[in-house]
Amino acid sequence: MAAVKNFADKISFEQIKVELLNTAYGNDRTLIARLDPRTLFIWYMLFGIAPWFIYSKTILAGLLLFVIATTIMTRVSRLVIFILILGLLGESGYMLIAALFFGGNLSIVVPLLMLTMKLSVISLASMTTFCSMSPERLGEGLMSIGVPGQVSFSISYGYRMLPNLFDEYNHIFMSYRLRGKSPEKHGIFYWRSAAYFVRLAMKSFYPLLLSMAKRARTTVEALETKGGAYAFSTPQVKKLKLAKLKIGRNDYLFLLLSLIYLVFIFIIGHYIQL
Amino acid sequence: MAQIKERYTLTQPQKMMVFILSMSLYGLSNMITELVPEFNIGPVNFSIEYFAFIPLTLCILFHPFYAALGASVGEIIFGEIMLGQFGGFGEIEKLVLFTLAMCVAGLIVNNPKNKIQVGIAAITGVAIHQFLNMISDIMKVWIGVEDFEAVPGLPESVVAIEGFSFLNDVLFSGILFALLPTLYLVPRLYGKIEPLLGMKPRDNKTSYPISSILTPRFIAGGILLSAVGMGFEFLSEAGINVFEWEADFVDKFGNTAIFISLAVAAAVAALAVILMLSAKNRNKGNAVNE
Numbered sequence: 001m002a003a004v005k006n007f008a009d010k011i012s013f014e015q016i017k018v019e020l021l022n023t024a025y026g027n028d029r030t031l032i033a034r035l036d037p038r039t040l041f042i043w044y045m046l047f048g049i050a051p052w053f054i055y056s057k058t059i060l061a062g063l064l065l066f067v068i069a070t071t072i073m074t075r076v077s078r079l080v081i082f083i084l085i086l087g088l089l090g091e092s093g094y095m096l097i098a099a100l101f102f103g104g105n106l107s108i109v110v111p112l113l114m115l116t117m118k119l120s121v122i123s124l125a126s127m128t129t130f131c132s133m134s135p136e137r138l139g140e141g142l143m144s145i146g147v148p149g150q151v152s153f154s155i156s157y158g159y160r161m162l163p164n165l166f167d168e169y170n171h172i173f174m175s176y177r178l179r180g181k182s183p184e185k186h187g188i189f190y191w192r193s194a195a196y197f198v199r200l201a202m203k204s205f206y207p208l209l210l211s212m213a214k215r216a217r218t219t220v221e222a223l224e225t226k227g228g229a230y231a232f233s234t235p236q237v238k239k240l241k242l243a244k245l246k247i248g249r250n251d252y253l254f255l256l257l258s259l260i261y262l263v264f265i266f267i268i269g270h271y272i273q274l
Numbered sequence: 275m276a277q278i279k280e281r282y283t284l285t286q287p288q289k290m291m292v293f294i295l296s297m298s299l300y301g302l303s304n305m306i307t308e309l310v311p312e313f314n315i316g317p318v319n320f321s322i323e324y325f326a327f328i329p330l331t332l333c334i335l336f337h338p339f340y341a342a343l344g345a346s347v348g349e350i351i352f353g354e355i356m357l358g359q360f361g362g363f364g365e366i367e368k369l370v371l372f373t374l375a376m377c378v379a380g381l382i383v384n385n386p387k388n389k390i391q392v393g394i395a396a397i398t399g400v401a402i403h404q405f406l407n408m409i410s411d412i413m414k415v416w417i418g419v420e421d422f423e424a425v426p427g428l429p430e431s432v433v434a435i436e437g438f439s440f441l442n443d444v445l446f447s448g449i450l451f452a453l454l455p456t457l458y459l460v461p462r463l464y465g466k467i468e469p470l471l472g473m474k475p476r477d478n479k480t481s482y483p484i485s486s487i488l489t490p491r492f493i494a495g496g497i498l499l500s501a502v503g504m505g506f507e508f509l510s511e512a513g514i515n516v517f518e519w520e521a522d523f524v525d526k527f528g529n530t531a532i533f534i535s536l537a538v539a540a541a542v543a544a545l546a547v548i549l550m551l552s553a554k555n556r557n558k559g560n561a562v563n564e
Binding site (some may be wrong): 020023024083130138150151154155157158159161162165166169198201202203205206208209210212213214216217219220221223224228229 | 458
């Protein structure tokens with residue numbers, strides 16, 4: 001119980017905000033974060049798709065070790081990893097229950113383990129790719145592979161705005177709580193309190209909708225004074241923006257090392273079957 | 275004389291405003307719902323699936339297409355990429371289905387002051403989205419399980435489970451998190467939020483040119499993208515079943531299979547590189563031409 005309380009204390013609005021900011025901006029000096037976004041995309045294509053076609057446990061384990069190493073290198077925040085683990089456990093647990101329900105037996109555990117391994121390789125690979133880059137780099141990278149400028153702008157904007165939005169939402173929610181009257185009885189399973197909180201959570205969006213509308217207008221006006229709409233659709237501007245992206249020695253080295261490692265574990269997988 | 279309905283048009287910056295507004299708010303709500311735990315009582319799932327009322331409200335008040343698209347992109351950015359849960363290609367299916375459902379909900383309403391219309395639109399939007407999800411889920415099992423009909427009771431049970439969760443989502447999430455809040459928000463925001471974006475409120479004198487949203491290109495692209503997305507989703511869902519045919523697959527081809535798979539992955543990566551390089555060259559060519 002104490003552990004639950006301790007954990008509940010940690011998950012506060014403030015904590016989440018700090019963790020998210022850390023994820024977004026806290027680790028852009030790591031080795032992987034300094035690679036070119038396009039290198040990481042290519043890398044992600046390898047590690048995000050290949051696991052689906054691999055059925056050897058040795059190779060999957062090797063891949064898993066590798067992406068765990070890269071994830072540690074990117075210093076992803078704990079909150080993100082916690083959510084990932086929760087999701088993975090939930091998914092496989094659910095499948096296990098469903099399979100048992102439909103008359104399977106425990107022999108299904110091994111394939112499930114394999115599936116979990118595949119899913120973790122893919123999730124960790126996407127984490128390495130997308131959480132290591134700062135939002136600006138991610139936006140530039142996406143732009144360089146042909147995603148419209150609006151989307152890449154939205155990503156940088158979203159990351160910038162989110163902490164403020166989170167703060168504002170929290171303030172509105174708190175002020176509703178201050179002015180409101182919480183239910184006197186919790187009800188069975190706390191349903192009264194839960195219903196009250198959910199209602200407040202939804203009501204709090206009303207003021208936020210209005211203030212966000214004002215903010216969206218300011219943003220777009222500021223964007224327009226710099227010729228935003230024109231810039232999004234002009235190839236020269238894009239070229240200018242992306243001029244600083246360069247695939248350098250480190251990128252080739254990173255890809256080469258990953259490939260060598262892949263070949264290496266494939267050879268090992270050829271001789272050793274787990 | 276019959277009054278000619280004016281087309282509801284927005285300037286480029288206004289579209290961007292709607293997009294940003296919808297993206298930020300739905301993204302924020304998505305993060306909140308991701309972090310709220312869910313309760314299961316028997317087969318009934320009391321989770322806050324999503325705060326569908328935000329995109330619904332915005333689709334009803336503003337241009338449905340941009341609001342819906344913004345919401346989908348917001349979900350992917352805030353709910354997936356930021357929390358490190360980006361599923362890659364499977365997300366495309368989500369994006370298309372959600373945009374489509376919300377867009378249709380917005381198109382149903384031509385007078386936001388009419389509560390009955392708003393209510394119908396809200397429920398329809400959720401129902402369409404959940405229905406499409408259900409179909410895609412059933413299809414995945416259908417394709418994924420070999421001899422689907424041969425297993426006694428399986429088709430019925432899959433349809434029953436999916437159908438039940440569909441009803442559960444529409445009746446529980448749909449009413450609590452889409453219908454009621456939308457009915458609360460739309461009349462309150464109508465006429466207040468539009469001037470903040472420098473627009474006139476929608477009224478029944480303006481009509482949406484549906485044909486300009488649902489162009490053949492958009493439909494074709496949507497179908498293609500969702501097919502691709504479904505293919506990848508199918509791969510992820512079929513994980514378990516893959517093992518069943520995997521056994522004789524490996525027996526037949528031995529370790530060649532592994533090298534084939536490596537080759538496939540490498541080929542995909544190589545293709546991406548080539549495409550990127552050719553795009554670069556094309557851009558260079560364009561620049562020279564200009």
